[in-house]
Amino acid sequence: MTWARFKDLFTTYLFVVPATILFLVFSLIPFMKVFQLSVFEWDGISTHMQFVGLQNFKNVLFHDLPWLISLRNAGVITLLALTFQNILALILAMIVDREIKGKNFYRVVFYLPPVLSGIVVGLVWNWIFDGSHGLLNHMLASLGHPGWARSWLADPKTALYGVAAIHMWKGFGWGFVILLAGLQAIPRELGEAARVDGAGEWYIFSRITVPLMLPVFFLVSILTILGTMQIYDIIISTTNGGPGYHTEVPITRILAAMLGSSQFGYACSLGIIFGVILLAVSMVQMRLSKWSAKYT
């Protein structure tokens, strides 16, 4: 190797060093530390950590019922978000994609909820869902259904769906923006040619729009799943996981283990198992996405 070549290589690597250090310090080392802590019993303060092997994982998988309930709750919210939130986002994106008056205004309005803080959104919806003086109960009463009134976020039958509704209201804007971008990427000529050939709106939607939008649908689905499974701020500002365990989600359980019980090792094992679940779901989605791209 010539001196010039060495210098060139050295300079190249030198430029990579800051990014590598940042990656190591803020990503890789904490990640490895989480793995290390998950096999210890540690209170987060003491200098002494007791090695417990895979016992934390065993407890998570076989003895922690609230954890399983929290996964189920997050799953229910995710399913609701995948369907209702994304269907709403798609309908609104299709409306705004047309040449309608004030479409730029709607774009901004629909994108507002995701920009708001989850805590603020939760507090506002607390007032709407309030059992005594809530807007929803007031509306139901004025529509002639006072018997339907209830404390929506404290009733075990409605608490989870109430939280899901808030989450969907806050989240549909993301899907809307991505789906709108996808719709605008579809050449207009395709629809126009189909119309000339006598195709109806439904035919154009099902045979042209949907196949061309499949990769976008998968992207939105992945983002919805990852975002919803990690729901936290709305739960904290509305139900705090209650009543009972009805709105507990994985993140609230991880925090309960870490801050409520000072069991950092156990919390780390919860985090790892949760991470593996999210990774598996994402990989399945990515496979499906690749498969769909092949056939469109």
Add this chain to the structure above:
Amino acid sequence: MNAFFARRWLAVMIVLAIIPLTSCSQKDNAKDPNTVLVWHWMTDREEALEHLAADYQKAKGVHIQLELYAPSDAYATKVRAAAQTNTLPDIFSVLGESRDLASFINSGHIANLASAMEANKGAWKKQFFPKALATTAFSAGNQYKVTPGYYGVPIDVTNIQMLYNKDLFKKAGLNPEKPPKTWNEFLKDNQALKAAGLPGLVSGWGETWLIDCFANNYAFNLMGEQKVLDTFRGKVPYTDPDWLAVLGLFEQLRKEDALVSGVVTMVNKTAEQIFATGKAAFALNGSWCVNVYHGMNPDLNYGVMLPPAFSKKYPIKIWGGAGSSFMVNAQSSKLNKAIDFLQWLSAPEQQAYLSKETANLPANRQSLKEVPAVLAEFASQMDSTTHPTQWPVHEAPKVVEALDKGIQSILIGEKTPLQVADDVEAMKKSLAQNTSPQP
């Protein structure tokens, strides 16, 4: 390497060099032998503490550098992180339970103040409410094996009682100067309030510690301290008739419709708003509420009462003790200066000032003369207080969670007291059998 890249590289190096320099000012102050660094989380007391710090510098020539980190969760996390890296300030607080405080002490982070407290025939110690000091003290034979001593300096005290709205009492035809003293009177008053279309009790029972507090009030009332602690020790099951009676009280509250709608997921801040705006006749809240209610509704006409007793067998015990305590870093090079400042801060004059400015109960008993009437009512029950931090034995967090969540289930009519007692007992047994960690 061309000149463009060289300049870029230089710029990067300069930026990297500047970053550590920006943190120098704090470190320099921390090293300054005449500066005592204090970390706190009390946003409502920030101004008063700054004022006192300035007074202290004038009087003693020592600079007190106050650093505020809020909210309390963020503060607690910062303190834990600082303990790991041995960068705790000279004075700080441990926000958590006894086991957390014990862990800090056993790891050598907190100084034992016993000798300072006991000096001059215990002059410093005697100034405080004993229950306030007990919150951060450990006695011989404690379960965490902490060296007996005093590890915190209380700067205010608090207790949790019930409040009642005198105006709503009048509206319901009740005597506003005669709050209910027994459980039956309480239920009777609730019926009168309900008949007048007025809602009953509100509290932030979405925050489970307030449920725990209310349940403990009645556990002590029904079975006494010894039996409660024996339950924690595993000698008394949660299916014991006394515990079932405690859980039964919550069922009674639900059946009698004595609670404000949505209380089971309500945070205490919302509960405070509801009581302050006259939308509930009773509230369960701590002495800090005097300041909160005054901010929300200065005209609120209310009184303080002990939770109405269910049994005559044992007295009602309310949760209380130190509201906020400061600890001294055992590894601080300015340990004596830190202790001197805390002695000064807890003296009657400074305590009276803090109490007046922040409407909190002073930790120094001699400063009580100047507190407002409602606060004095709270202070009058300091001898009836107890708190988990003062107990020699503690229940496992997972069992406490099962109990509190179970009570929420009773309140929504999902489970019976017996089902909840069985669940809690099952959790207790599962933890006892399983030597491995469980939250």
